[in-house]
Amino acid sequence: MKLYQKLCAAVLLTCSSLANAGVITTTGTIDAHSDVDYFSFTMDSASSLEINVLAYGYNGTYLDPYIYLYQPDVNGLFVAANDDSLNGNWSADGSTSSLDSYLSLNLAAGDYTLAIGDFYLSDADARDGFNNSFGSSAVGDYQITFTGTGLATSVSEPGSIALFGLGLVGLGFARRRQS
Numbered sequence: 001m002k003l004y005q006k007l008c009a010a011v012l013l014t015c016s017s018l019a020n021a022g023v024i025t026t027t028g029t030i031d032a033h034s035d036v037d038y039f040s041f042t043m044d045s046a047s048s049l050e051i052n053v054l055a056y057g058y059n060g061t062y063l064d065p066y067i068y069l070y071q072p073d074v075n076g077l078f079v080a081a082n083d084d085s086l087n088g089n090w091s092a093d094g095s096t097s098s099l100d101s102y103l104s105l106n107l108a109a110g111d112y113t114l115a116i117g118d119f120y121l122s123d124a125d126a127r128d129g130f131n132n133s134f135g136s137s138a139v140g141d142y143q144i145t146f147t148g149t150g151l152a153t154s155v156s157e158p159g160s161i162a163l164f165g166l167g168l169v170g171l172g173f174a175r176r177r178q179s
Contacts, residue, residue, distance in 0.1 A: 024151060034130050034131045047150030048149075052093045052145045054093045063141070065100060065117070067116050081126075082101045
């Protein structure tokens with residue numbers, strides 16, 4: 001039983017340290033050219049943030065990503081956009097193609113939403129959630145790495161949430177058995 005409690009505690013500590021680590025990596029898939037995916041995150045303090053997309057060549061895909069950043073969500077303020085990463089630390093995530101998207105920004109504290117789709121994703125399409133353009137028509141997997149000291153919460157990932165929930169259930173079960 002003690003091993004089970006230690007395992008649950010380790011899961012909880014890992015989840016909490018990942019949320020404050022300053023580097024969060026998440027993955028997704030554009031299943032159809034018209035797909036637009038969204039990732040929400042919070043900056044708890046003003047600081048720099050890098051958003052680095054690895055898509056072209058990732059898991060054998062030829063997705064040409066286009067990203068838009070909004071505050072606090074797609075109905076709010078347009079912050080920045082990027083199609084091709086031609087400067088900065090764009091290859092730090094393993095990117096080998098400048099077709100991958102990259103942003104390096106100084107952001108204020110607050111909530112943000114990142115939209116990602118296939119080239120050519122317009123601002124209107126990113127906000128509507130449906131890519132109407134006829135760009136590269138590629139689909140496939142991608143990875144996004146968020147790096148910043150002011151990054152407060154993890155980007156919503158169903159796998160992480162499920163793992164955290166499983167840890168809480170385990171702690172509850174261990175507590176009940178102890179009584």
